[in-house]
Amino acid sequence: MTMKHPDMTWWRDARFGMFIHWGLYSIPAGEWRGERVPRAAEWIMNRAQIPVCEYEKLAAQFNPLDFDADAIAGLAKEAGMRYLVITAKHHDGFALFKSNASSYNVVDATPFKRDIIGELAAACDRQGIRFGVYYSQAQDWHHPDAAGNTWDWPDDSKKDFRKFLDELVFPQVDELLTNYGRMSVLWFDTPRTITADQSRELLAFVRDKQPECIVNSRLGPGGGSEWGDFVSLRDNEVPTMPLEENGETCATLNGTWGYSKFDATWKTPDQLTRLLADIAAKNANYLLNIGPDHLGRVPERSARILREVGDWLQTNGEAVYKTQPTPFPLNFDWGAVTRRPGKLYFHVFDQSVRELKVVALQNQVTRAAFLDTPDTLCTVRQTPIGTDQRLIETAIEVSESTGTAPHRVLALEINGDADVAPGIVQQPDGSITLESLAAVNAATGAPIAPAIMARGAVARSLDEGIRLSWQFEVLKPGTFRISADCATGRYTDHGGQKVVDTGHKVVVEVNGQAIPAVIREDARQPIRGNAHWLCITSGIGTAHFDAPGRTTLTLAVNKIVSGKGGGFILRNIRLTPEGCPR
Numbered sequence: 298m299t300m301k302h303p304d305m306t307w308w309r310d311a312r313f314g315m316f317i318h319w320g321l322y323s324i325p326a327g328e329w330r331g332e333r334v335p336r337a338a339e340w341i342m343n344r345a346q347i348p349v350c351e352y353e354k355l356a357a358q359f360n361p362l363d364f365d366a367d368a369i370a371g372l373a374k375e376a377g378m379r380y381l382v383i384t385a386k387h388h389d390g391f392a393l394f395k396s397n398a399s400s401y402n403v404v405d406a407t408p409f410k411r412d413i414i415g416e417l418a419a420a421c422d423r424q425g426i427r428f429g430v431y432y433s434q435a436q437d438w439h440h441p442d443a444a445g446n447t448w449d450w451p452d453d454s455k456k457d458f459r460k461f462l463d464e465l466v467f468p469q470v471d472e473l474l475t476n477y478g479r480m481s482v483l484w485f486d487t488p489r490t491i492t493a494d495q496s497r498e499l500l501a502f503v504r505d506k507q508p509e510c511i512v513n514s515r516l517g518p519g520g521g522s523e524w525g526d527f528v529s530l531r532d533n534e535v536p537t538m539p540l541e542e543n544g545e546t547c548a549t550l551n552g553t554w555g556y557s558k559f560d561a562t563w564k565t566p567d568q569l570t571r572l573l574a575d576i577a578a579k580n581a582n583y584l585l586n587i588g589p590d591h592l593g594r595v596p597e598r599s600a601r602i603l604r605e606v607g608d609w610l611q612t613n614g615e616a617v618y619k620t621q622p623t624p625f626p627l628n629f630d631w632g633a634v635t636r637r638p639g640k641l642y643f644h645v646f647d648q649s650v651r652e653l654k655v656v657a658l659q660n661q662v663t664r665a666a667f668l669d670t671p672d673t674l675c676t677v678r679q680t681p682i683g684t685d686q687r688l689i690e691t692a693i694e695v696s697e698s699t700g701t702a703p704h705r706v707l708a709l710e711i712n713g714d715a716d717v718a719p720g721i722v723q724q725p726d727g728s729i730t731l732e733s734l735a736a737v738n739a740a741t742g743a744p745i746a747p748a749i750m751a752r753g754a755v756a757r758s759l760d761e762g763i764r765l766s767w768q769f770e771v772l773k774p775g776t777f778r779i780s781a782d783c784a785t786g787r788y789t790d791h792g793g794q795k796v797v798d799t800g801h802k803v804v805v806e807v808n809g810q811a812i813p814a815v816i817r818e819d820a821r822q823p824i825r826g827n828a829h830w831l832c833i834t835s836g837i838g839t840a841h842f843d844a845p846g847r848t849t850l851t852l853a854v855n856k857i858v859s860g861k862g863g864g865f866i867l868r869n870i871r872l873t874p875e876g877c878p879r
């Protein structure tokens with residue numbers, strides 16, 4: 298049996314989905330016995346070490362009379378989302394569906410008695426939204442043999458994980474795939490304890506029941522691309538370069554998945570449309586979460602924000618749905634790029650830019666206009682620069698645009714499919730960006746990217762002793778400042794502090810010169826408005842090029858400091874012409 302899904306078309310085209318985290322944790326909503334339990338509210342049982350016998354009592358209080366499946370599916374539709382994934386069972390073990398495998402479910406254990414999964418599946422069908430469920434297949438804090446609950450059952454050696462699979466996981470997955478019609482997505486999470494064989498068995502079981510169901514990569518150990526049908530990136534993670542395989546960024550609208558009464562750190566509609574574009578530009582879907590409260594109400598703010606995203610998609614959806622990732626080998630400061638056959642979409646985040654310039658696009662641009670002012674044409678110039686015929690500069694004047702949305706999309710009609718001459722080239726502003734994922738291993742010549750593609754990444758997490766190199770084309774010689782952008786690598790908001798490890802020792806070799814440097818924090822900024830990740834910039838030194846031409850830069854990583862920031866996580870190396878602000 299083939300283990301990979303043969304046809305991901307609907308999923309691949311969708312690009313935008315709704316995630317829903319809902320369960321008993323919506324009752325405490327981030328507070329236990331008068332104490333705030335910060336961050337992820339769905340983790341409260343674990344974070345406050347609440348015994349099963351106590352947490353279970355929440356079921357008797359669970360009566361979300363305002364729950365309206367049609368309203369939620371309708372909201373997803375209004376937001377422009379094409380699929381929906383809800384927590385059928387999260388780590389706390391409580392099922393939002395009728396189950397014969399355990400009475401710890403919404404129908405048997407609550408006064409509400411309604412099957413939430415059933416109602417939502419039917420509502421999604423009515424709205425034409427693909428329906429899927431999240432199922433925690435390894436952590437279950439309610440089951441003595443599952444992973445995770447170390448406060449009620451501290452002795453791991455007494456746990457029989459197989460028993461948990463047989464008593465609960467297989468029967469419940471069976472119920473989910475039998476009782477609710479077509480299941481479009483099964484979304485597994487935190488594959489601890491589960492073995493490779495057990496994961497394969499679970500996948501075969503799903504394939505047998507519903508061959509069309511799409512499964513995420515967090516099914517099996519490591520959660521990498523060898524598992525399932527698409528790569529689940531880390532929570533809230535935005536890749537820096539296009540992924541070779543289908544990816545998905547699951548993300549929060551504020552800072553928690555389950556409803557919290559304390560967290561009002563909502564992302565703005567502009568941030569969300571930018572993230573959506575940036576993620577699509579990297580070949581991934583955006584699965585954006587809402588957390589209904591104990592009455593089943595979607596927080597009004599999140600609903601309003603999502604509707605605004607939906608309004609933006611009404612005009613700009615063609616630059617998101619069904620698109621392919623950026624053909625350019627770098628991130629632009631001004632925005633992100635998506636494409637379709639015969640089209641390129643420049644998502645312009647920076648409204649102050651009056652002229653957009655890209656290098657090495659081989660196609661002729663036949664028309665350029667913003668999607669929100671489609672009749673106002675922008676002037677395009679395409680001129681060769683340098684000696685290489687393929688080094689064409691495409692410049693588009695955007696000063697005459699009259700639209701007002703903060704994130705506008707410039708649509709270019711081009712002859713044929715977007716074709717960008719391979720290689721890294723100095724940009725029209727003089728800068729040269731060496732993305733970490735575009736590097737090759739200097740020792741082997743092998744691309745650096747595949748090593749992380751298993752999981753996707755905000756950037757490449759480096760190993761001590763590695764030497765990375767990049768070849769690039771200098772067009773306008775001169776003196777350049779070299780700097781490195783480094784990122785946080787995992788859940789690093791230790792008490793609100795986002796940590797990027799510094800102190801790594803590197804040597805940059807360029808132009809016959811070896812520059813030793815220590816990575817430090819000279820500046821810090823959020824990554825593309827994404828509050829969950831942070832980027833620091835470290836100065837490295839300067840380099841001088843006398844003449845145009847092809848050259849190489851090598852980064853030798855000699856010593857890595859492994860602190861709370863996850864080690865040395867390099868986003869890119871930048872060369873900025875002396876005298877330019879960075």
Ligand code: H79
Pocket residue numbers: 318336337339340344486487532547554788
């Ligand atoms: O379902 C959501 C999370 O609950 C789940 N995945 C997403 C989709 C998830 N399970 N584990 N993790 C994410 C990683 C665990 C992170 C932790 Fe923490 C850091 C556990 C304890 C510290 C985050 C912050 C959870 C509690 C506090």
